[in-house]
Amino acid sequence: MIKYNLICKCEKTFESWFSSSSEFDSLLKKKMIKCIYCDSSSVKKTVMAPSLTRKSNQILKKNKLERNIKKRLSNFKKYIEKNCEDVGERFPQEARNIHYDKKTSKGIYGKATTEETSELIEEGIDIYTLPWIDDKSEN
Numbered sequence: 001m002i003k004y005n006l007i008c009k010c011e012k013t014f015e016s017w018f019s020s021s022s023e024f025d026s027l028l029k030k031k032m033i034k035c036i037y038c039d040s041s042s043v044k045k046t047v048m049a050p051s052l053t054r055k056s057n058q059i060l061k062k063n064k065l066e067r068n069i070k071k072r073l074s075n076f077k078k079y080i081e082k083n084c085e086d087v088g089e090r091f092p093q094e095a096r097n098i099h100y101d102k103k104t105s106k107g108i109y110g111k112a113t114t115e116e117t118s119e120l121i122e123e124g125i126d127i128y129t130l131p132w133i134d135d136k137s138e139n
């Protein structure tokens, strides 16, 4: 279902549900969409993004998406912890060592301030920042 906000030549606006945008187009062509106030068929879509679902569904979907992202980040964290070395506060130094010593290809993770991070990026060092999930606060 697609909800459209419609506007009539009488300047009143109202909402109407259609099964698809093509259904709306064909009904409009046949002048079967009537203004609920003056019964005129001179209606058109107002410039507005159609909402595809009811609001509650959107919120539900958003929460589900957030949960998925959290889960993925949590899995990613586990992967990093298993495969990379925790260098903690020494991260900026270690990242430079790896970048300039091309022989080393070990993965590391650790902490860096926003300033340190932007410095590393400016130097062309390949790093990623991600929100670190605190597993203890889960569930």
Ligand SMILES: [Zn+2]
Pocket (backbone or CB within 6 Å): 008, 009, 010, 011, 012, 035, 036, 037, 038, 039, 040
């Ligand atoms: Zn009207």
